[in-house]
Amino acid sequence: MRQDLHFRLERISAWCGFVLLLGFAVAFSVGHLITPMDPTKNAQGVVEFLTDNQTGILACAAIMVLVVPFEYPFVVLTSMQMRRIEGGWGLLSMVQLTTGVVAPIGFFFPIAILAAAAYRPESHSPDVLYAMSDIYWLMLVGNACIFVLQVWSIGYAALVDDRAKPVFPRWFGYLNLVLGVLLIPGAFVFLTKTGPFAWNGLLANMLPTLVYFIWKIATPIVLLRAVKSEEEEAAAKAAEPSALAST
Template identity: 75%
Template structure:
């Protein structure tokens, strides 16, 4: 592949991070899902929510199906930049790649379950719909801690980079380490129905969501700068080869 095309694809993949951010916020707003329902809601309240928001939820899931694939190029360009730090495929780039592949599944599977609940709520019992709604929120919030290794691999790569022109700034490394720590409380939503560790709680949902929002803005910016520095390195290498020829 021509170097120019390689850089263009990487730059486009980095921009997909913004596409994902806007798409996720818009689709969850459409589905009326930005604010989680309470884990203490009764089955009747859950049925009312699914019935009142049926079209919105199904449209949300349909849109997410269209947006989710953009996560893959975004994950790949991140690993390719970590690969520059490691000098080839290594532990950190591979951990980021493999855990990043799971990321879209962590969004789509819970949403598919909620869509199944909203698809025909009139034919299911309130208890079944309540269980499906619980499954959605437990998976969506609780599974977030799975991505701790992903963001920590990015953070560690930024912190261990000792090159003359680091691929990622050090503050970005610290941001990823902090985000990983903030995602850990999500694991405890399975044990709590109320309080800060419930799926709508401060520690399990609100703070991690805000941190993730910051990360989702910062990461594409950092990746675009990294791709620009890679482009400059390739240009310098080409010039050196021409000079020595």
């Protein structure tokens, strides 16, 4: 493959991060799902929510189906840049890749379950819809902690990079480590319905969501800069034979 095409594809992959961010924001806004439902809401309240927001929830699911695949080139590019740090495919880049390719499932499966509940709420009992709503919120928030190793692998790679011009800036390494820590409380949503560890709580939902959106803005920018530095390195290597020949 021509180098210019290679780097063009890498830049497109980095821009996929912005596509994901915009798509998620639109999808959850349309579905009225940005603000988590109160875990103590009764079955009738859940039925009313699904009925009142049926169109929005189904549209949210459709948007997610279209947007989520953009996660794959974004994840692959991240590992390719980490590969530069490790000098080839290594533990950190492979951990990021294997955990990252699972990430879309963590978004789509929960919304598919909620969409199934909203698809025809009149055909199911309130108890069934209540359970499906619980599955959605528990999976969406609770499963986030699965990706701790993904962001920690990125963060650690950024911090151990001893190149003269690092692939990732050090602040990005710390951002990933902080996000990993903030994802851990999600595991406790299965144990409580109120407080900071509930699925609408400060520690399990609000702070991780805020930092995740910051990460989703920062990562494409960092990747675009990394691709630029990779392109400059390739140009410098290509110029070396010419410089040697002229001497």
